[in-house]
Amino acid sequence: MRIKVVWPGKTKDLNIRELQEYYLKHINRLGRCELVETKAAKGIHERYSKKILNFEAEELERYLEDSYIICLFHKGNEMSSEEMAVFMENKSVQVPRTMTFVVGGFLGVADRLLKRADYLLSLSRMTFSHELTRVILLEQIYRSLSIIKGKKFAK
């Protein structure tokens, strides 16, 4: 199973960035996961949100290629960690392409990416900060791979 995770801009919070590295390292002991932090929109005022989202979408799209795209979206489908493990395992057999998780920036993700996505995933009914979302997603990917590999996961 080849996994890719893409999001706009380097994580700014240093603690979150370290947690991100921690989970990435652990994921890569169980599988192959590449993280791509694409160019974030800079110098555009927040009121031009469409411009920001479009710029970020263009950058994200450069890394999607023909992969199976799972886009994080608050109105997406929720699943338990066990269900996510089954989902990932099934998809890796049915669709033997890279599985790419897309996480939006601080304004979310452009509509056209939502439309292009093969699957919309919601981590929770709650809203998390976009940087915290990154860590939560990586922890879930690690947890899913651990479940798939039948390893005991640290509680």
Added chain:
Amino acid sequence: MRIKVVWPGKTKDLNIRELQEYYLKHINRLGRCELVETKAAKGIHERYSKKILNFEAEELERYLEDSYIICLFHKGNEMSSEEMAVFMENKSVQVPRTMTFVVGGFLGVADRLLKRADYLLSLSRMTFSHELTRVILLEQIYRSLSIIKGKKFAK
């Protein structure tokens, strides 16, 4: 609104602990929130899970007093961040006691605490590590208070 958060044992992961402090500091700019890290069970083998859960429950109970108890539980009720804000605001009027959030340790929480709780809250259908759960909860409390105070919340 007086808020208390209790969980067994000091957070071990240093990055998670710093994030925890960060959110606590921000929460305390908007309200009053006390964190109590109670004694964790030590030196008991994981196979004696009931013993661990009982020990931790006894320690947690020392800080519950007559508060309104919200216990985190994976089969609890899910809500959006906006719903949580409304919930907290309503409860603080209806039940003018301290609102205490209880987060279980790595084995979860003892049944008797679930029974004693006034409300069972689930952050997600997914399972998060118990230390990551702490940060996610604090971020949600901060987000809820920000919504209540009508402040613009960092995305």
